[in-house]
Amino acid sequence: SQKIEQNSEALNIQEGKTATLTCNYTNYSPxxxxxxxxxPGRGPVFLLLIRENEKEKRKERLKVTFxxxxxxxxxxxxxxxxxxxxxxxxxxxxxxxxxxxLFFGTGTRxxxxx
Amino acid sequence: GAGVSQSPSNKVTEKGKDVELRCDPISGHTxxxxxxxxxxxxxxxxxxxxxxSAPDKSGLPSDRFSAERTGGSVSTLxxxxxxxxxxxxxxxxxxxxxxxxxxYTFGSGTRxxxx
Numbered sequence: 001s002q003k004i005e006q007n008s009e010a011l012n013i014q015e016g017k018t019a020t021l022t023c024n025y026t027n028y029s030p031x032x033x034x035x036x037x038x039x040p041g042r043g044p045v046f047l048l049l050i051r052e053n054e055k056e057k058r059k060e061r062l063k064v065t066f067x068x069x070x071x072x073x074x075x076x077x078x079x080x081x082x083x084x085x086x087x088x089x090x091x092x093x094x095x096x097x098x099x100x101x102l103f104f105g106t107g108t109r110x111x112x113x114x
Numbered sequence: 115g116a117g118v119s120q121s122p123s124n125k126v127t128e129k130g131k132d133v134e135l136r137c138d139p140i141s142g143h144t145x146x147x148x149x150x151x152x153x154x155x156x157x158x159x160x161x162x163x164x165x166x167s168a169p170d171k172s173g174l175p176s177d178r179f180s181a182e183r184t185g186g187s188v189s190t191l192x193x194x195x196x197x198x199x200x201x202x203x204x205x206x207x208x209x210x211x212x213x214x215x216x217x218y219t220f221g222s223g224t225r226x227x228x229x
Contacts, residue, residue, distance in 0.1 A: 004156070034217060036217075036218075041222065042222050042223075043118070043205050043207070043220025043221050043222050043223055044157070044205075044218075044220050045220070046216075046217030046218060046219065049216075049217060089156075089157070091157075099159075099170075099172070100145075100162045100164065100170045101147055101159045101162050101170070101173070102147075102157075102159075102218065103159070104149075104156045104157040105156055106154070106155060106156040107156070
């Protein structure tokens with residue numbers, strides 16, 4: 001069956017450290033992989049997209065890697081701040097040949113401790 | 115508008131009643147999606163609209179659920195004869211193009227509670 005697993009439900013790290021979140025998938029062939037941030041009571045907010053032929057994408061303190069052999073994406077937040085505390089969701093897009101929607105993982109709740 | 119607008123933000127209804135949830139997408143976004151998010155669960159795809167094409171209804175959990183999109187803009191999700199298991203946050207999203215290459219823009223959702 002198809003699954004998208006995010007490494008842990010919750011992750012606590014100290015301010016200033018690098019947070020690393022994992023997204024593993026099975027029985028998908030994503031053309032794109034996206035990461036979203038969700039705060040309580042709000043909808044998810046798009047952060048980054050990485051394509052299947054890209055190994056790494058960066059945006060300010062964020063870095064995403066995509067390994068289609070391992071079927072895994074890693075999401076890094078460097079120099080983490082308490083304001084980075086939120087739930088982070090990965091989502092897969094199968095591209096034009098696939099379904100017309102994104103498939104989401106259940107998310108990892110990150111808490112950055114001051 | 116500047117963002118995706120959903121109404122109402124909260125809805126409490128009695129079991130067996132019908133409810134309508136509204137989504138106003140970003141102007142010019144051709145694709146519109148409805149998702150459902152239950153506590154501790156991932157986002158569950160419900161339905162997708164793209165321009166004037168027939169909607170992709172493959173995610174609707176039962177025939178009590180229906181949705182329409184009028185004039186390629188505002189969408190309404192209707193749940194008939196609500197059940198307690200329908201309680202969830204219903205999220206609407208829009209995107210510039212199909213496949214969401216530019217990412218989806220989500221509304222803040224409607225929290226539905228069926229009592």
